[in-house]
Amino acid sequence: MNREKRTEIFTRLRDQNPHPTTELEYSNPFELLVAVVLSAQATDVGVNKATARLFPVANTPEAIYALGVDGLKQYIKTIGLFNSKAENIIQLCRMLIELHDSQVPPSREDLEALPGVGRKTANVVLNTAFGHPTMAVDTHIFRVSNRTRIAPGKNVLEVEKRLLKLVPEEFLRDAHHWLILHGRYTCMARKPRCGECLIADLCEYPPSKRPT
Structure with missing residues (x-):
């Protein structure tokens, strides 16, 4: 996946959700x-x-x-x-x-x-x-990164390092929230909702594997 495509993916995710955060509830x-x-x-x-x-x-x-x-x-x-x-x-x-x-x-x-x-x-x-630009790679981020080819890797640490290297800097602070939410609600493990996906045309998941 090239830089232009990654930039467009995160631009769309940002436009949809400009201020993402964790779904855990906390006050400090x-x-x-x-x-x-x-x-x-x-x-x-x-x-x-x-x-x-x-x-x-x-x-x-x-x-x-x-x-x-x-x-x-x-x-x-x-x-x-x-x-x-x-x-x-x-x-x-x-x-x-x-x-x-x-x-x-x-x-x-x-x-x-x-x-x-x-x-x-x-x-x-x-x-x-x-506010540090870190990547907390969980099962959702690992799946999305590999399935879309945004930052493929064999293990969690490899995906984390590739994301930090490949995600354009302007998106780094919020990127892990966007990827978690995308994996949780759209790019799900068993039945990804490709027909409703905001970035389906940019995703490099093989069409033959996508649900019809």
Whole structure:
């Protein structure tokens, strides 16, 4: 895929949705961090239901840490892997209090040192909370990047690096949101909605594989 085609793809996605953001509900960087940790192998809808109960009660590192592991579990037990997530979040809160003055650090190294925070989670927080031009490659972005040929790669890290290299700079800050939403609602795994796709004429997915 050439640069002109990529530019047109992201121009159309921007025109359709000028200010994209995560579908996780949050009001500050700490709430976002907790929500993203909870979202691993869970839906944003499910996370939002849990945090709608949790955040009015506890939305600071001190307040969640005071709940303890068992107390936190009562708010997030509807989410998959809630036992390990509760333990990670409590330790994450402790580290934020002890090492970062209870603030979410705007550094990849510091974020990835926190329990339950991997590269993808760090990328989401860096982009959404701090405006860094990162790519949080999830299953949706991986699929869309390979299927459309915007930035094909054999694994998540390869796709991330190719996107950072190939997406025109003016679109970098919002590109991962556009790609996630496109994968979630249009370029779906089993039955992509090619007939309703905004970029179907630019996509390099073989016509023979497209649903009729």
